Amino acid sequence: MTQPLLEISNLHVAINGTEILHGINLTVNAGEVHAIMGTNGSGKSTLTKVIAGHPDYVVTSGDIKLRGVSILEQEPEDRARAGVFLAFQYPVEVPGVSNMYFLRTALNAHRKHRGQPELSGAEFLALVKEKARLVDIDAGLLNRSVNEGFSGGEKKRNEILQCACWNRHWRSWMKPTAAWTSMP
Amino acid sequence: MAQNESIQALTEQEYKHGWVTHIDADQVPAGLSEDVVRLISGKKNEPEWLLQWRLRAYRHWLTMKEPTWQKPHYPKIDYQSVIYYSAPKPKKELSSLDEVDPELLATFEKLGISLDEQKRLSGVATNVAVDVVFDSVSVKTTFQEELKKAGIIFCSFSEAVHNHPELVKKYLGTVVPFTDNFFATLNSAVFSDGSFCYIPKGVRCPMELSTYFRINSAGTGQFERTLLIADEGSHVSYLEGCTAPSRDENQLHAAVVELVALKGSTIKYSTVQNWYPGDKDGKGGVYNFVTKRGMAEQDAKLSWTQVETGSAITWKYPSCILKGDNSVGEFYSVAMTRDYQQADTGTKMIHIGRNTKSTIISKGISAGHGDQTYRGQVKILKSATGARNFSACDSLLLGDKCGAHTVPYIESNNAGAVIEHEASTSKISDEQIFFLRQRGLSEEDAVNLIVNGFCKDVLSELPMEFAVEAQKLLGLKLEGAVG
Numbered sequence: 001m002t003q004p005l006l007e008i009s010n011l012h013v014a015i016n017g018t019e020i021l022h023g024i025n026l027t028v029n030a031g032e033v034h035a036i037m038g039t040n041g042s043g044k045s046t047l048t049k050v051i052a053g054h055p056d057y058v059v060t061s062g063d064i065k066l067r068g069v070s071i072l073e074q075e076p077e078d079r080a081r082a083g084v085f086l087a088f089q090y091p092v093e094v095p096g097v098s099n100m101y102f103l104r105t106a107l108n109a110h111r112k113h114r115g116q117p118e119l120s121g122a123e124f125l126a127l128v129k130e131k132a133r134l135v136d137i138d139a140g141l142l143n144r145s146v147n148e149g150f151s152g153g154e155k156k157r158n159e160i161l162q163c164a165c166w167n168r169h170w171r172s173w174m175k176p177t178a179a180w181t182s183m184p
Numbered sequence: 185m186a187q188n189e190s191i192q193a194l195t196e197q198e199y200k201h202g203w204v205t206h207i208d209a210d211q212v213p214a215g216l217s218e219d220v221v222r223l224i225s226g227k228k229n230e231p232e233w234l235l236q237w238r239l240r241a242y243r244h245w246l247t248m249k250e251p252t253w254q255k256p257h258y259p260k261i262d263y264q265s266v267i268y269y270s271a272p273k274p275k276k277e278l279s280s281l282d283e284v285d286p287e288l289l290a291t292f293e294k295l296g297i298s299l300d301e302q303k304r305l306s307g308v309a310t311n312v313a314v315d316v317v318f319d320s321v322s323v324k325t326t327f328q329e330e331l332k333k334a335g336i337i338f339c340s341f342s343e344a345v346h347n348h349p350e351l352v353k354k355y356l357g358t359v360v361p362f363t364d365n366f367f368a369t370l371n372s373a374v375f376s377d378g379s380f381c382y383i384p385k386g387v388r389c390p391m392e393l394s395t396y397f398r399i400n401s402a403g404t405g406q407f408e409r410t411l412l413i414a415d416e417g418s419h420v421s422y423l424e425g426c427t428a429p430s431r432d433e434n435q436l437h438a439a440v441v442e443l444v445a446l447k448g449s450t451i452k453y454s455t456v457q458n459w460y461p462g463d464k465d466g467k468g469g470v471y472n473f474v475t476k477r478g479m480a481e482q483d484a485k486l487s488w489t490q491v492e493t494g495s496a497i498t499w500k501y502p503s504c505i506l507k508g509d510n511s512v513g514e515f516y517s518v519a520m521t522r523d524y525q526q527a528d529t530g531t532k533m534i535h536i537g538r539n540t541k542s543t544i545i546s547k548g549i550s551a552g553h554g555d556q557t558y559r560g561q562v563k564i565l566k567s568a569t570g571a572r573n574f575s576a577c578d579s580l581l582l583g584d585k586c587g588a589h590t591v592p593y594i595e596s597n598n599a600g601a602v603i604e605h606e607a608s609t610s611k612i613s614d615e616q617i618f619f620l621r622q623r624g625l626s627e628e629d630a631v632n633l634i635v636n637g638f639c640k641d642v643l644s645e646l647p648m649e650f651a652v653e654a655q656k657l658l659g660l661k662l663e664g665a666v667g
């Protein structure tokens with residue numbers, strides 16, 4: 001049988017000594033799309049951040065496996081390079097760093113991890129242009145600082161652009177569109 | 185918190201230029217007296233007028249008190265234990281590179297400074313003429329012949345005293361008088377060498393000029409003096425770099441830089457300062473107490489850009505006296521302090537002429553126990569109708585043991601002047617770092633990216649090749665084991 005892409009078993013998570021997730025089980029196979037629903041404060045955001053390795057959360061028991069390998073001991077960047085992509089609910093601004101430069105730096109980090117050579121300037125430009133068209137993002141945003149002064153919608157599109165640029169595997173969408181939000 | 189630990193580790197990178205060159209030095213005995221001033225002047229075969237100028241400075245210095253208004257604290261300096269002159273032996277006129285001590289050549293090669301005109305600096309597209317100052321003397325100036333064709337004089341200060349005494353006499357002390365301040369006055373008495381540059385009327389200097397300072401000997405102070413004159417309508421870009429060996433005792437560096445920008449000229453002066461900062465417990469390091477000032481005549485432009493990463497204490501205020509109408513002053517600064525480094529730096533913009541304009545962009549980065557103060561003065565005289573100033577001072581804190589302070593002094597005597605001041609203090613947030621790591625960057629690269637973004641407005645002012653160097657230097661300073 002093929003291995004599940006993601007396998008979460010009996011996951012308990014605490015922050016500042018308070019347990020927030022009390023034994024989550026979830027199996028996701030390649031090609032599947034899952035939506036996790038729950039009332040406000042039930043722990044959806046917590047789950048996605050724990051998968052991505054946010055340092056504030058402590059896994060007290062249980063396991064998270066990506067393609068059969070536990071990722072609990074991995075740094076956030078290792079998980080990212082292995083294919084975990086977290087679309088942020090509130091994408092972070094990085095003043096003074098152009099979106100283009102950021103995309104390229106991050107893409108090269110992924111390529112290095114895969115043993116691929118860095119893309120040349122021209123190759124990178126072609127890739128970004130194609131992906132920008134795909135996610136229908138205004139090309140002007142590429143030369144601005146990462147997320148700085150972007151509208152809410154532009155930030156979300158920018159998240160999808162990043163995912164499209166370097167990810168081939170599994171994605172966890174945290175509220176990528178307004179329609180999915182359960183917030184009032 | 186996890187982030188504090190990693191930032192701490194990140195900023196505990198070792199200093200890379202801490203080695204010592206073993207070379208015989210011709211030194212004067214430690215201590216300061218009229219005799220020592222005469223000895224230094226004599227060693228340099230100086231004309232009487234310069235000796236007298238030094239002696240007037242020395243006598244004035246005896247009446248002065250060391251200032252105490254600055255934020256950084258340091259143990260009392262014993263001025264009688266400092267060696268005021270140290271030159272690598274043998275000291276003879278160098279006519280070709282072959283005569284430079286191979287130890288010295290190796291020293292500068294190791295620092296990435298090529299004294300060989302055939303070689304270009306690694307990764308540098310255009311040529312850069314370099315004057316290198318080792319302890320108290322200039323050992324070699326490259327590309328002098330080529331510059332001479334354009335009428336440009338670029339040489340050591342000592343050479344200028346002998347070959348162009350009329351220029352030195354005319355401009356020395358006109359921007360920073362020997363009575364200026366405790367350290368500038370000390371420098372005026374004992375300065376040993378430095379760079380001199382004159383750009384004739386209407387000439388655009390065809391290459392970057394640069395001076396590279398290296399303190400090598402123990403117990404020596406470095407007191408160099410730079411005098412740069414841009415004649416009417418000329419244009420020059422100048423860069424200064426500095427390093428020193430790691431030593432347990434503190435070393436004093438009290439330099440003076442005078443810029444004279446005559447009518448319609450432009451001087452761009454960039455510094456990448458990387459003196460030994462002391463060890464991670466705050467032991468040793470260079471005291472960098474420097475007076476830098478420029479005078480701009482009508483339609484002239486002075487632009488200071490500095491990247492200050494080294495020294496135990498940095499204390500300097502590259503300033504502009506905007507004397508002529510329509511003259512422009514700029515100050516772009518990045519200062520980074522970590523471990524126990526202290527920096528008190530900023531600028532003074534003195535608006536005298538009409539429609540004078542000044543811009544101040546200061547970026548301070550503190551990590552570890554680093555502490556820094558931006559201290560800036562904007563002074564608009566009554567005569568400066570139509571004057572404008574814009575200042576933006578931003579501080580970035582890495583971790584929670586460091587400090588940043590902003591002390592602006594604004595004085596306007598002309599109601600029509602427009603002065604704007606912005607200041608901000610921010611921390612690298614955990615969320616920023618997590619975001620970037622989630623995108624596949626290591627923690628180190630994440631911090632680097634954020635810091636570089638923070639400094640962008642200043643780094644973009646540096647000449648291309650030095651911007652790359654400065655970026656690397658900031659990176660190195662942040663580099664280290666993570667986690």
Ligand SMILES: Nc1ncnc2c1ncn2[C@@H]1O[C@H](COP(=O)(O)OP(=O)(O)O)[C@@H](O)[C@H]1O
Pocket residue numbers: 015016020038039040041042043044045046047056
């Ligand atoms: N940093 C934190 N400190 C303390 N409690 C937290 C923290 N983050 C989340 N929580 C708590 O964890 C619970 C789950 O929150 P969250 O995962 O954001 O829920 P959801 O995304 O499903 O609305 C909430 O009760 C919330 O208050």
Ligand SMILES: [Mg+2]
Pocket residue numbers: 044045046
């Ligand atoms: Mg949520």
